[in-house]
Amino acid sequence: MTREEAFALLSKSFGEQIQSKTEFRDETTYTIVASDLREIAKFCCDELAFDYLLDITSIDNFGEDPRFEIVYELYSMPHAVHLRLKLQVSEDVGAVDTVSDIWSTANWHEREIYDMMGIRFNGHPGLRRILMWDGYPFFPLRKDFPLEGLPSEMPDVAFTKITPLEGGPFVTVPSTATSKDREPRARSPEL
Amino acid sequence: MPQLGRSAALSDDPPLFDLDAPAFLLRTVWPTLVFVMPETHSTAYDSKVEGNVIFTRFDAALNWVRKNSLWPMPMGLACCAIELMATAASRFDIARFGAEVMRFSPRQCDVMIVAGTVTYKMALAVKRIYEQMPEPKWVIAMGACASTGGMYRSYAVLQGIDQLLPVDVYISGCPPRPEALLAGLMKLQEKISRERSFRKQKPELVEKLEEALS
Numbered sequence: 001m002t003r004e005e006a007f008a009l010l011s012k013s014f015g016e017q018i019q020s021k022t023e024f025r026d027e028t029t030y031t032i033v034a035s036d037l038r039e040i041a042k043f044c045c046d047e048l049a050f051d052y053l054l055d056i057t058s059i060d061n062f063g064e065d066p067r068f069e070i071v072y073e074l075y076s077m078p079h080a081v082h083l084r085l086k087l088q089v090s091e092d093v094g095a096v097d098t099v100s101d102i103w104s105t106a107n108w109h110e111r112e113i114y115d116m117m118g119i120r121f122n123g124h125p126g127l128r129r130i131l132m133w134d135g136y137p138f139f140p141l142r143k144d145f146p147l148e149g150l151p152s153e154m155p156d157v158a159f160t161k162i163t164p165l166e167g168g169p170f171v172t173v174p175s176t177a178t179s180k181d182r183e184p185r186a187r188s189p190e191l
Numbered sequence: 192m193p194q195l196g197r198s199a200a201l202s203d204d205p206p207l208f209d210l211d212a213p214a215f216l217l218r219t220v221w222p223t224l225v226f227v228m229p230e231t232h233s234t235a236y237d238s239k240v241e242g243n244v245i246f247t248r249f250d251a252a253l254n255w256v257r258k259n260s261l262w263p264m265p266m267g268l269a270c271c272a273i274e275l276m277a278t279a280a281s282r283f284d285i286a287r288f289g290a291e292v293m294r295f296s297p298r299q300c301d302v303m304i305v306a307g308t309v310t311y312k313m314a315l316a317v318k319r320i321y322e323q324m325p326e327p328k329w330v331i332a333m334g335a336c337a338s339t340g341g342m343y344r345s346y347a348v349l350q351g352i353d354q355l356l357p358v359d360v361y362i363s364g365c366p367p368r369p370e371a372l373l374a375g376l377m378k379l380q381e382k383i384s385r386e387r388s389f390r391k392q393k394p395e396l397v398e399k400l401e402e403a404l405s
Contacts, residue, residue, distance in 0.1 A: 132347075133312055140346050149346025160311045163344050 003028075003081045006048050010083075013047075014040055029084040034096045037087060041072070041099045050074040050083055053103035056110065058117045062143035062174035066090035068119055072099070095120040116141035133158045143174035250389050257301070257327070258383040259289040261376070264300035264324060266317060269307025271334040271366040278369035288376050297323040302379065303356070304372075308336040309349045318355045327388065329359045331375055334366045341365060 001009075007028055011018065017040070019031040032040055044050040054073040061067055072085040089096055098121040100107040110121040111130040118139035121127055128134060135154050138145055148163040173182045263285075267275055279285050279293060294300045297320045309317055321330065332352050335341035338361045340350035352358060359382060362375040390397050 131312075138346075145346070147345065156315070158311050158315060160346060161350070163340070163346065163348070163350055165344050 001049070001079050001081075003079070006076070006079065006081055006083075010040075010044070010048060013043060027082060027084065029086055031086045031088075034087045034089055034093070037085075038097045038099065038102075040085065041102050044074055044083065044085075045102050048076065048083075049078050050076045050081070051103075052077050053099070053105050053109075056106060056113060058113045058119060058141075060117060060141065060143045060174065061176055064176065068094075068117065070096060070113070070119065089119060094118070095122055097122050098124040100124055115139070118142065136160075250387055251384075253388050254384045254386055257388070258380040260292075261288075261290040261302045261329075261379070261383075262292045262294050262300050263290050264297055264303040264320065265293045265295070266303050266305045266320065267307060268305070268309060268313060268317075269334075269336060269366075271306035271337070274366045274369055274372065275304060275306045275333065278372045283369040283373065285373065285376070288373065288380070290376055297321070298325060300324050301327070302329045302331060304331045304333055305337040305352045305356075305358075306333040306366075308341065308343055309352050310347050311349055312347075314349045314352075314355055317352065321356050327392065329379055329383070330356050331360045331362065331372075331379060332358045333362045333372060333375070334364055336365075338363070 007021075010030070011021065014032075014036070017032065017036045019033065021031075022029045030040075052075040054075050055071075056073070057071045059069040059071070061069060066088040068089040068091070070087055070089060074083040074085065075081070076083070087096065096119065098106065098110055100110060100121075101123075107125065108130060110124055111126075111128060113119050114121065114124075114127055115129040115131050116139060129136060132140070133154070135157065137152055138150055140149070148165045149160055151159075151161050153159045175182060265272070265275055277283060279291060285291050290302070297303075301324075303321055303324065305317065321328070330352070332338045336343060336348070337352050338358075340348050342365070344350075349355070360375045360379045362371050364371050367375075
């Protein structure tokens with residue numbers, strides 16, 4: 001199966017359910033709805049032989065609705081084809097279905113997204129924090145979490161303190177504006 | 192004690208003049224250690240004594256023994272640990288300074304080399320390992336991260352291990368070269384050789400002795 005055949009089959013099978021399809025520098029991105037994720041993921045894995053889940057990432061578009069975006073990077077070993085699936089999650093819902101039973105590598109990726117961004121995964125076999133410790137009260141990669149951190153204390157387990165930042169914080173502005181407007185530079189913390 | 196004069200000459204103490212004052216004498220002499228060496232050759236001048244008996248201060252002898260056989264606890268947490276391994280390997284050879292016995296049990300260690308970024312998740316584990324080390328113990332903060340948090344000004348990284356442990360030597364660099372670690376080790380040896388270890392280790396005994404002598 002060539003690239004074109006695979007994408008044609010995907011578009012044909014889920015014509016209505018696919019929000020949009022973008023091609024950029026030979027990279028194909030399908031935007032889907034969160035409720036269709038499992039159906040499309042199963043189809044990609046079983047029918048189109050996208051047997052390798054490269055990565056799952058999440059984006060926080062703070063101040064917009066829906067706030068979160070989750071990106072699945074798929075690869076087909078037999079056909080050497082890349083595919084990207086994107087879906088949006090609003091803050092109120094804050095959860096998507098797991099794909100860890102389809103690609104078992106998704107288990108830790110989903111735990112990382114839960115740990116850093118606070119998005120839950122329905123049906124995940126063990127949705128615990130993976131980098132921070134159990135009981136840590138914040139989700140550090142959210143845009144409203146300050147770069148210098150927040151103090152927290154769990155006696156005999158762990159603690160965090162505010163980090164001194166000279167002339168900072170050098171953080172990107174949370175929005176979907178161009179990278180020129182978002183780029184990290186010394187800004188007052190209110191921005 | 193006919194060798195008293197010699198003892199004073201070898202140590203940093205002022206020479207003894209008033210040999211009749213026993214209290215003064217005892218106070219000056221009690222931290223003196225006598226090494227009796229096995230006889231190795233018979234050609235020495237007056238070989239019954241010369242070459243076999245060394246007088247020194249107790250602290251000096253104890254510190255000399257300690258500083259030349261430091262057993263490190265390799266607390267390798269990041270890329271500094273690679274340099275730590277290089278320092279232990281043949282090219283730089285930390286064994287030249289008597290610190291080649293890396294122990295992975297804190298119970299057998301003298302000096303903890305914190306080599307790398309200390310995250311908050313690891314911080315209390317590092318502290319617990321330090322507390323498991325027997326006294327006397329020292330800490331080397333190797334590299335920018337262990338000293339100050341380094342480039343990691345973030346929510347996840349402890350801003351210097353000195354917030355949890357008493358650090359003796361800080362080594363700059365990101366990561367430091369093995370030479371820098373060896374220089375830090377030599378600095379620590381200097382520091383150990385200046386310590387008043389007997390007083391530090393047995394404060395009650397020293398107090399009792401001074402009380403009895405005064």
